[in-house]
Amino acid sequence: MKQESKIENQKIVRPIKVESVELEKIIAKPNDKFPEPLQGEFAFVGRSNVGKSSLLNAILGKKVAFVSKNPGKTRTINYYLVNHKFYLVDLPGYGYARTSKKDREEWRKVIERYFSERTWNMKVLFALVDSRHELMESDAQLFEWLDILGIEPIVALTKIDKLSNTELKRQIDYFEDVLSAYKIKRIIPCSSLKKEGIDRIWNVISEELSKE
Ligand SMILES: Nc1nc2c(ncn2[C@@H]2O[C@H](COP(=O)(O)OP(=O)(O)OP(=O)(O)O)[C@@H](O)[C@H]2O)c(=O)[nH]1
Ligand SMILES: [Mg+2]
Known part of the structure; x- marks a missing residue:
């Protein structure tokens, strides 16, 4: 029997029109409060420079997240509120070679807090990996x-x-x-530049939101 492909299928289940996007909340300090849960959140994590902010912009069809050639741009947890209903969450990047030990510990604290306090509201975690390279040590650790x-x-x-x-x-x-070793079965090839894979991400989002 032919093995079922792990690549997400193309068909859009239930399209969602982006009517509004707001940068609702920036979590910068340990005491900053997370926003209201609403219908849930979809988080984006990955190495610095992997293209998290660009992918968010491509998904939202708007330039809301800050994109930079220099790694380490997004250092805070940024909550983008979509249609006043759910959030896309831009998490700070890791693995940038030139970061100090202090910065790495800072990242870990921020992400640790996110996972311990918000996993319950997280519908899906999208982990971004650069398609051009082998899996990096920092990705494997994550x-x-x-x-x-x-x-x-x-x-x-x-x-x-x-x-x-x-x-x-x-x-x-x-x-x-390589990802099967971490029990990861779902992979979506993407290009923010060519708008590829964006439909599949929307598929996942709309499917999750329609579950309740
Ligand atoms: N060719 C190509 N370049 C991309 C794509 N997505 C992002 N880039 C480029 O990669 C660089 C980093 O993009 P960002 O979206 O800022 O990456 P990030 O993961 O948010 O980075 P940090 O905020 O530093 O963690 C920029 O120069 C982007 O233009 C893509 O799909 N194709
Ligand atoms: Mg960024």
């Missing part, structure tokens, strides 16, 4: 941690516009294989 926490992320492979079709196919095979 996936091990998520496994312990019992969080099963959906992996968004970013910047696929930089790969040829052959390279992309090879990388998808590679990631399917």
Whole structure:
């Protein structure tokens, strides 16, 4: 029997029109309060420079999140409120080679707080990984941690516009294989530049929101 593909299918289940987007809340300090839960939240995590803010902008169809060539731009937890109903959450990036030990500890504290205080309101965690490279040590560490926490992320492979079709196919095979070690089954190849994979992400969001 042919093995079922782990790649999310294309069909849009229930399209959601983005009517409004607001940067509702920035969590910068340990005492900053999380916003009202509303219908839930979809979080985006990944290495610095992997393309989290760009993907958020592509999903929302608006330039709301700050994109930069320099890694380490998003250092806070940014809550984008969509249609006054649910949130997309831009989490700070990790793994930037030039960050100090202090910065790494800071990141861990912020993310630890996020996972311990907000997992209950999190519908899906999208973990972004650069499609062009092998899985990095810092990604592997995150996936091990998520496994312990019992969080099963959906992996968004970013910047696929930089790969040829052959390279992309090879990388998808590679990631399917390597990610299965962390029990990760769902992979969405994406390009914020070419707007690829965005429909599939919306599929996941609308499916989750229609569950209640
Ligand atoms: N070719 C291509 N470049 C991209 C894509 N997405 C992001 N980039 C580029 O990658 C760089 C980093 O993008 P960001 O969206 O700022 O990355 P980030 O993960 O939010 O980074 P931090 O906030 O530092 O954690 C920018 O120069 C973007 O233009 C993509 O789909 N294709
Ligand atoms: Mg960012």
